[in-house]
Amino acid sequence: MPQNNGPTEGNRQSAPVRVSDVGEFGLIARVAARLGSPEPPAGPGDDAAVVPTPSGCVIVTTDLLVEGRHFRFDWSSPYDVGRKAAAQSLADVAAMGAVPTALLVGLACPPSTLIEVADGLADGLRDECAGVGAAVVGGDTVSASEVCLAVTALGDLRGAAPLTRSGARPGESVVLAGTVGRAAAGLQLLLAGVRDGPLVAAHRRPTPPYAAGPALARAGATSLLDVSDGLLADLGHVAAASGVVLEVDADALRAVVPGVDVRHLLTGGEDHGLAGTLPAGVDPPPGVAVIGRVLAVVQGADGPGVRVVGEGVPPDLRGGPTKGASPGGWDHFRASAG
């Protein structure tokens, strides 16, 4: 079902209401009401929002999601898309070791968009934020020929140092919080016509392990990132930035995320699990599993990169030195996606 045509269930009696019917200011008022009003002076209705930053700095990240490329309304409800859009950026904040505090959302959509779509997106964004104690504090709405969400998330480190990609050292453990590959497996099922089940749900609404970010920062993690392009590709960034080899044990990974093909485990990113490194002898925080180890780059051998060991790993997934491109990962300008 195309997202902008026809009534949705439960609304078949009345004529569909479109964004053009309520206008820009009506849309803003409607969305702001659904989002709830943060305490002034922070919040919608002024030129900008004011967000407290007790640690003296702010963690900030921005992501774009485009209909047909990052989500499809015939696969996901607007509410699910709102939750997923928020989750994607909030996970980036957690991957810095920070606690999410606020979200800003730009919504570009055709005037013919059903108002239920805007409502569902707003509700999903609000609820995903509420789950981590954050709130939507600002945004923008404009007309466009396709639906595009621009999500900016802010966070506070609560006094911790930010977890970047360059701190991994030989002898440390490679760790994973949350899951990898389940959303990718769900996408494959959706492409095959399956519309239910836990893997499809994992694609529609990822559940990033937000609390693990700050917990890993407190535990002394030396690197952390949000797995958005796949474990091989994203750990490759850590390896390159840190100048090390990250060895991932596929058997350990399978134990953490059972029932998912190794290809999805190593190249699927949309679960927004958090992967990084932790010094030896440190107990992983709750929900964090060891999936490998950090090795030094051997003189004369390949440079920094990822190596996958364990049973049944196809040759093209055994890793290698990090190149400029994304090994096994996702390139937005060179492929088409669902």
Place this chain on the structure above:
Amino acid sequence: MPQNNGPTEGNRQSAPVRVSDVGEFGLIARVAARLGSPEPPAGPGDDAAVVPTPSGCVIVTTDLLVEGRHFRFDWSSPYDVGRKAAAQSLADVAAMGAVPTALLVGLACPPSTLIEVADGLADGLRDECAGVGAAVVGGDTVSASEVCLAVTALGDLRGAAPLTRSGARPGESVVLAGTVGRAAAGLQLLLAGVRDGPLVAAHRRPTPPYAAGPALARAGATSLLDVSDGLLADLGHVAAASGVVLEVDADALRAVVPGVDVRHLLTGGEDHGLAGTLPAGVDPPPGVAVIGRVLAVVQGADGPGVRVVGEGVPPDLRGGPTKGASPGGWDHFRASAG
């Protein structure tokens, strides 16, 4: 000239390079190089940026700009669009009384987009930021069917209180920093086929009075906003939020912005001038002009709103009580724009 076809001047010998030729990671590397690298740990290349916030809070705002609606590449160069996109959000930060510190930019564009377009946008964003001491610290690139820029600007209040819309009180002055109406007059000229001149330049590349925001905060201004939808519409928000009548003197306005039709002065917004209120007896900071006064709402008369006095003001521009909608301003979902 459509923006994605044909070589640009100075590049006629070689085949055009498109975004799809360099790929997502190539595009990010190229854009990041043009933007310059902020000092780590802030900046591109991690999940999120870290921006200092010495005042213990951050001012943050997000805006979307869509090709064909907010800009046209046959009227403006990619460099001009980049400058304008940055200016729009940086002006919102200044309108809170804050000093801009950082920008995040999401770029959605078709894979066929010429790489010069991305280069020009990046250069323009960088240069507009540099003019106010800010820097681009993060962003995202995705594929889309039209070019869309999502710009998030951050700022610091340097210890001042944020300038909202609700503080105007009777007896104060209405003030304006920068200009209004010149960009709208330039847009009208562009629509008529004119391609040069100071008003066309004002449309292509607005010059918001950034420094006036913090200066007005220090001087004790009681309200301030960025005039983005037109003076009538935007001052209407101040009037409604403050519960007052704002009386604008069209003759005073003409003296501040000479050579522009009163309709453009009162309804044209893209100059990103800053308008607000200042207590009586306070000298306006440099570059800030008095254009009216704040009156109390008279019992039994119309409610809060804007009233325009002076010679030669057409009846439909004399203002009135603020309604839910935008008087004389811009509604993104109910009109088409250039």
